[in-house]
Amino acid sequence: MDNQRNARRVSVNLSGCISVSGHPAIPCVVHDMSRWGVRLRLVGTERVPPAFTLTIDATDTVIGCETVWKNADEIGALTDLME
Numbered sequence: 001m002d003n004q005r006n007a008r009r010v011s012v013n014l015s016g017c018i019s020v021s022g023h024p025a026i027p028c029v030v031h032d033m034s035r036w037g038v039r040l041r042l043v044g045t046e047r048v049p050p051a052f053t054l055t056i057d058a059t060d061t062v063i064g065c066e067t068v069w070k071n072a073d074e075i076g077a078l079t080d081l082m083e
Contacts, residue, residue: 009034018042018065019053028075030056037078038065045070054079 009032017025018040028042038054048070054063054077064080 009039014056014058016040016054016056018048019055020049025055028054030054031074033079035081037068037076038063040075040077041073042075043073045073045075048075052077 011032012030014030016028016030018028019025026042026044026047028040031039031041033039040054042048048067050067052065052067054065055061056063065077066079067075067077069076
């Protein structure tokens with residue numbers, strides 16, 4: 001598989017929460033991140049919509065995200081950190 005990423009990923013393994021207006025927060029682990037995106041691990045990826053807000057617990061950082069791909073227990077998303 002070709003690595004098509006344009007930015008270096010950093011493994012972080014931080015707890016976080018996925019938020020969507022009007023719904024309970026979904027706990028997740030931020031597995032890695034770059035300037036362009038994040039990879040999140042969680043149970044029940046089908047609950048996550050195309051756009052959501054990610055809060056990283058350790059730093060209270062809030063990031064707007066757009067889902068790019070999903071599998072059974074991970075999500076890859078673009079972030080507004082690239083702006």
